[in-house]
Amino acid sequence: xxxxxxxxxxxxxxxxxxxxxxxxxxxxxxxxxxxxxxxxxxxxxxxxxxxxxxxxxxxxxxxxxxxxxxxxxxxxxxxxxxxxxxxxxxxxxxxxxxxxxxxxxxxxxxxxxxxxxxxxxxxxxxxxxxxxxxxxxxxxxxxxxxxxxxxxxxxxxxxxxxxxxxxxxxxxxxxxxxxxxxxxxxxxxxxxxxxxxxxxxxxxxxxxxxxxxxxxxxxxxxxxxxxxxxxxxxxxxxxxxxxxxxxxxxxxxxxxxxxxxxxxxxxxxxxxxxxxxxxxxxxxxxxxxxxxxxxxxxxxxxxxxxxxxxxxxxxxxxxxxxxxxxxxxxxxxxxxxxxxxxxxxxxxxxxxxxxxxxxxxxxxxxxxxxxxxxxxxxxxxxxxxxxxx
Amino acid sequence: xxxxxxxxxxxxxxxxxxxxxxxxxxxxxxxxxxxxxxxxxxxxxxxxxxxxxxxxxxxxxxxxxxxxxxxxxxxxxxxxxxxxxxxxxxxxxxxxxxxxxxxxxxxxxxxxxxxxxxxxxxxxxxxxxxxxxxxxxxxxxxxxxxxxxxxxxxxxxxxxxxxxxxxxxxxxxxxxxxxxxxxxxxxxxxxxxxxxxxxxxxxxxxxxxxxxxxxxxxxxxxxxxxxxxxxxxxxxxxxxxxxxxxxxxxxxxxxxxxxxxxxxxxxxxxxxxxxxxxxxxxxxxxxxxxxxxxxxxxxxxxxxxxxxxxxxxxxxxxxxxxxxxxxxxxxxxxxxxxxxx
Numbered sequence: 001x002x003x004x005x006x007x008x009x010x011x012x013x014x015x016x017x018x019x020x021x022x023x024x025x026x027x028x029x030x031x032x033x034x035x036x037x038x039x040x041x042x043x044x045x046x047x048x049x050x051x052x053x054x055x056x057x058x059x060x061x062x063x064x065x066x067x068x069x070x071x072x073x074x075x076x077x078x079x080x081x082x083x084x085x086x087x088x089x090x091x092x093x094x095x096x097x098x099x100x101x102x103x104x105x106x107x108x109x110x111x112x113x114x115x116x117x118x119x120x121x122x123x124x125x126x127x128x129x130x131x132x133x134x135x136x137x138x139x140x141x142x143x144x145x146x147x148x149x150x151x152x153x154x155x156x157x158x159x160x161x162x163x164x165x166x167x168x169x170x171x172x173x174x175x176x177x178x179x180x181x182x183x184x185x186x187x188x189x190x191x192x193x194x195x196x197x198x199x200x201x202x203x204x205x206x207x208x209x210x211x212x213x214x215x216x217x218x219x220x221x222x223x224x225x226x227x228x229x230x231x232x233x234x235x236x237x238x239x240x241x242x243x244x245x246x247x248x249x250x251x252x253x254x255x256x257x258x259x260x261x262x263x264x265x266x267x268x269x270x271x272x273x274x275x276x277x278x279x280x281x282x283x284x285x286x287x288x289x290x291x292x293x294x295x296x297x298x299x300x301x302x303x304x305x306x307x308x309x310x311x312x313x314x315x316x317x318x319x320x321x322x323x324x325x326x327x328x329x330x331x332x333x334x335x336x337x338x339x340x341x342x343x344x345x346x347x348x349x350x351x352x353x354x355x356x357x358x359x360x361x362x363x364x365x366x367x368x369x370x371x372x373x374x375x376x377x378x379x380x381x382x383x384x385x386x387x388x389x
Numbered sequence: 390x391x392x393x394x395x396x397x398x399x400x401x402x403x404x405x406x407x408x409x410x411x412x413x414x415x416x417x418x419x420x421x422x423x424x425x426x427x428x429x430x431x432x433x434x435x436x437x438x439x440x441x442x443x444x445x446x447x448x449x450x451x452x453x454x455x456x457x458x459x460x461x462x463x464x465x466x467x468x469x470x471x472x473x474x475x476x477x478x479x480x481x482x483x484x485x486x487x488x489x490x491x492x493x494x495x496x497x498x499x500x501x502x503x504x505x506x507x508x509x510x511x512x513x514x515x516x517x518x519x520x521x522x523x524x525x526x527x528x529x530x531x532x533x534x535x536x537x538x539x540x541x542x543x544x545x546x547x548x549x550x551x552x553x554x555x556x557x558x559x560x561x562x563x564x565x566x567x568x569x570x571x572x573x574x575x576x577x578x579x580x581x582x583x584x585x586x587x588x589x590x591x592x593x594x595x596x597x598x599x600x601x602x603x604x605x606x607x608x609x610x611x612x613x614x615x616x617x618x619x620x621x622x623x624x625x626x627x628x629x630x631x632x633x634x635x636x637x638x639x640x641x642x643x644x645x646x647x648x649x650x651x652x653x654x655x656x657x658x659x660x661x662x663x664x665x666x667x668x669x670x671x672x673x674x675x676x677x678x679x680x681x682x683x684x685x686x687x688x689x690x691x692x693x694x695x696x697x698x699x700x701x702x703x704x705x706x707x708x709x710x711x712x713x714x715x716x717x718x719x720x721x722x723x724x725x726x727x728x729x730x
Contacts, residue, residue, distance in 0.1 A: 046484055046622065048506040060549040064563040072552030148580035163581055164538060164563075244526075244537040244583045245563065254581070335543075335566045346543050346566070349477045352505045 039355065054351040055080075061346050065253050065337040076347045083339035084364060090259050090338065091325040091368070097264035098324060099317075102271025107301075109276050120272070128269040133330050136262030140334040143254035149245060158238040160246060163254060169236040170250040176233035183226035184219070191215040255336040259328065267324045274316045278309035310383045318376035322369050329365070339364060417621070417628035418462070418678055421489055426468045429455035430488035433473040433569050436594040437702035437710075438494050438514075447471045453697040454492040454513055454619050456690065457635040461683040466690035475569055476545050480505050483622060490632050492619040494588060496546045501620070510633030512618040513694075515714040515723060517611035518550050519589035521596060524606045526583060531610035535560040540573045540582035542566075547587050550613040570595065588615050590702065590710060597708045631677055638684040640726035641666060642693030644717060649692040652685060666729050673729070684729075694724065 008015050043050050055077040062072050067085040070078060109120040127135065144163050147153055152160040152167070160167040198209045227234070239249030282305050290304045331338040332345060344361040348354055421427055431452060432439035439449040447469075456466040472488050483491045484506055494516070495501075497509040522528050531554075541548050543566045555562050565582045567573045574595050577585040585592065589611060596602045619636065621629050642648070645663050647655045656667050664670045667688075668681035677683070691697065702710045716722025 046506045046624070048484060049504050060552060062552050062562070062564045064565070072549070072556060144576070144579045144581055163579060243535065247536070332568075335568075337566070341543075341566070345477060346548070349480075349543070350549070352480060354481055 043355070048352065050353065050356065052353075052356055054347075054353050054356075057351070059347060060350060063337045063342055065255060076343065076351065079347055080339070080343040080360070083337060083342040083344070086331075086337050086342075087325075087328055087339040088368070090256065090263065090328045090331065090336070093260055094263040094267065094324050094328065095321050097260065098267040098271055098320070101264060101268035102320075103275050105268060105272035106275025106279070109272060110279055124269045124272055127266050128273075132262060132266040132327055133333060135266055136258055136330055137333060139261040139265075140254060140258030143258055146254075149241070152241070158236070158249070160239060160241075164245065165251040165253040166257070167239040167246045167249050167251045169238040170248070172235040172237050174233040174235060176230035179230040180223050180227050180233065184223040187219050187222035191218060194218070253336075255331070255334050258334050259331050259336045262330075263324050263327055267320050267327075270320050270323075271317060274313050274320065275309070278311075278313035279305055281312045282308045307383070311380075311385070314376065314380040314383060318373060318380070321372050321376065325368055325372060326365060416678075417489055417625045418631065421462060425463075426470050427455060427459045427462065427490070428488040429458075429469050429471050430474045430479055430482055430491040430493055431455070431471040432493045433475055433571075435494060435570050435591060436598055437706060437708040438590070438594065439471070439492070441471075448701065450514060450697055450701045451492040451494055451617075451619075453639075453691050453701070454632075454636055455490060457639055457687045458490060458632055460686040460690045461631060461635045461638070461677075461679055464680070464682070464686045466686070476542050477568070480507065483507065483620065486622070489628070490619050490621055494591065494617045495620060496588075496615045497618050497620075498546060506623045507620045508623045508629050509618050509620045510629045511636045512616040513636055514590060514617040516588040516590050516615040516617050518547050518586060518613040518615060519592050519611055520608040521577075521585045521592040521605055522583060522608065524604055528606075528608065531608045531612065532558060532560075534562065534584055536562065537584050538563040538565055538582040539584045539586055540565045540567055540576050541586055542570065542573060543568060545587070546613070546615065551586055554612045574598070588617070590617075593710050594702070594708050627678055631679065634677060635683075635687055637726040637729075638666065638687045639691065639694040639697060640717075640724055641729050642684075642688045643695045644719075644726070647688050647693060648696055649689055652688045656685070662729055 009019055010016065040050070056075050058073050059076050059079045060072050061079075063070050063079065063082050065086060066082045067089065068078075068082060070082045105120045105123060108116050109124070111117055146161060146163040149162045149164050152162040154160055158169050194215060195211055198211045198214075202208055237248045239246035239251070241247075286304055286308065287300060290300045295303065328338055329340040332341045335341065339361055344357055348357045351357075429452070431447060432449075434440045435449070437449055439447065439451040442448050452469075452471070455469045455471070459468045460466040462468075472482065474482050474488075474491070474493060479491055479493055479495065480501070482488055491507075492513075494514070495509075496516075497512065501507055502509055520531050520534065522534075528534065534555075539551060539562050541551055541564055548564075548566075551562075551564070563582075565576060567576055570587075570591065573585055573587070576582055578599065585595070587595075589607060592607050596605050596607065599605060619632055621632055641662075645655075645660065645666070647663065647667070652667070655663055656669055658664065661670070665673055667685045668674060668683070671681050674681035674683050692700070698712065698715065699705050702708045704711060712720070712722060714722050715724055718725040
């Protein structure tokens with residue numbers, strides 16, 4: 001019986017591999033356990049305190065780039081959220097801008113216009129072959145050489161461009177703004193039905209209508225009309241130069257702009273290549289067939305080529321979004337107050353809890369990345385061929 | 390880069406790799422002797438404190454502490470390897486054992502002394518936080534700085550003093566965080582910020598390096614106590630004594646009038662404390678685990694505190710700081726070393 005068992009392990013492939021895999025996992029778990037133990041021991045031996053109690057202590061420093069209120073008396077935990085929001089802000093804005101630039105450049109590279117095609121080519125080759133950190137520092141340095149605050153460039157009376165940021169009026173919402181917002185919502189709902197309506201009409205008559213134009217007009221003009229009906233419920237708070245800085249209004253800091261330009265221009269180069277490969281992957285016959293049916297060029301692109309190209313584009317596009325998000329941690333180089341800079345840098349230094357803070361920061365990036373992947377995978381499923389699995 | 394470094398150090402700690410040498414070394418002194426050189430955590434570049442000169446040789450008042458320790462241990466002040474550290478990574482680098490002593494204009498505070506597992510062993514420069522602005526702004530007091538943009542090095546006590554000072558005086562400001570002294574200079578000169586704040590000594594050092602130093606003024610307010618001194622890892626008292634007394638020997642040297650020039654003739658002095666210090670009376674070196682002539686080597690090769698101060702930051706140097714608080718207690722300052730007996 002015993003003999004049989006041993007023989008089975010040695011000669012039976014299935015049992016053997018099961019044994020090896022179990023052993024591997026066991027050793028791996030042991031190594032991890034040892035590492036954790038050893039770390040705790042080392043920290044203790046050096047008299048370095050550990051634990052997560054620091055999260056509720058006052059941070060003691062200020063963060064000037066922030067989406068939620070923060071003072072030096074707030075906790076490290078709140079500093080974490082300030083940093084997290086800044087990271088998400090740059091990630092979302094960066095991905096948005098990179099996608100637009102990427103699609104445009106990708107399509108231009110396939111155009112027959114020699115000049116545009118080659119400008120796009122040079123752009124792609126230049127940006128994707130230079131480290132993104134250098135590009136971020138380059139854009140930031142350029143922004144720092146804008147005029148100083150007292151010599152601000154004035155645009156449209158109350159927009160100011162300086163090396164401390166781009167100052168603009170901020171809207172103050174008054175009573176009645178709900179009406180404008182509501183009308184905007186209704187306009188968007190209406191466009192859906194209008195589109196349906198014209199689609200049905202087109203199916204019956206075969207005639208095409210400028211649906212996009214009509215809908216755009218509705219979405220833009222409805223809120224404007226209601227804005228005047230409601231008695232102009234938005235007041236502008238303009239920035240005014242007082243003492244050292246502008247007071248009032250909103251400001252976009254050069255640190256944010258440097259990051260935004262650096263990340264999106266860099267990532268857009270990769271996205272454009274993805275888009276180009278996606279479009280090329282659609283067989284020539286598809287284009288020829290749709291042209292033979294008499295579709296106009298932009299309709300060929302919109303109705304035939306792009307939907308098929310998306311199936312190729314989405315998976316690599318997802319990795320580009322992930323790259324951009326992770327690269328946003330380079331904000332530390334120019335003082336953009338993201339997660340790594342504030343919580344992962346200053347809090348770390350003030351409290352000395354290197355391991356705890358790094359773990360929190362890494363887990364946060366992991367979570368953000370997994371969430372992006374999840375949604376992109378859902379979108380990917382939505383654009384795949386249906387029913388021919 | 391600094392981020393990478395701190396990450397790396399955290400990783401090393403995490404992986405317990407450091408346990409290999411943490412476990413094996415009995416005392417820091419043995420490790421240093423075996424290695425044949427002292428690993429000294431220094432600034433990335435702060436004129437007068439820790440900065441490589443044109444020939445690439447490190448100079449400064451903080452650097453002199455490391456040179457003194459090397460002179461005491463090896464009898465050769467040049468046996469030092471300098472590890473430039475930013476304000477953010479300096480403690481991690483020391484904790485992980487990458488350096489033996491941190492001598493990098495670092496403020497001695499209670500949390501650093503206890504919570505971070507460090508021991509400060511003395512003060513080699515009594516400093517305080519100040520503000521520097523362009524004179525064209527016409528600001529004469531720090532209390533006029535409401536609403537200003539302030540350049541500040543991250544991970545420093547300065548950062549917290551600044552927050553406290555502005556909050557206490559009901560003033561607002563925009564903090565512009567920078568990593569190193571040179572980044573701060575660049576941002577300040579470009580006008581990204583109106584004010585640069587750090588320890589007053591650092592401001593004077595930066596100002597000396599600007600194209601037109603006279604266009605910048607250091608405001609009179611000193612808003613904090615910043616005793617700067619060398620730190621070692623907690624738990625090795627022998628090593629802490631050696632570093633602390635290397636510094637003390639320089640101060641006592643000044644008190645007794647021993648300089649690098651006259652140290653040889655002072656050996657013949659009748660003053661009992663001079664005889665004890667210079668090892669004419671044997672036995673005091675062994676108490677520290679050093680040779681009897683350790684303090685002689687410190688004073689011969691590095692000089693006394695006054696020499697170090699004048700050479701690096703004093704009125705004779707291009708930084709031009711007066712002794713002030715850093716004069717001996719008997720000259721109106723607060724510099725005071727325990728007696729050598």
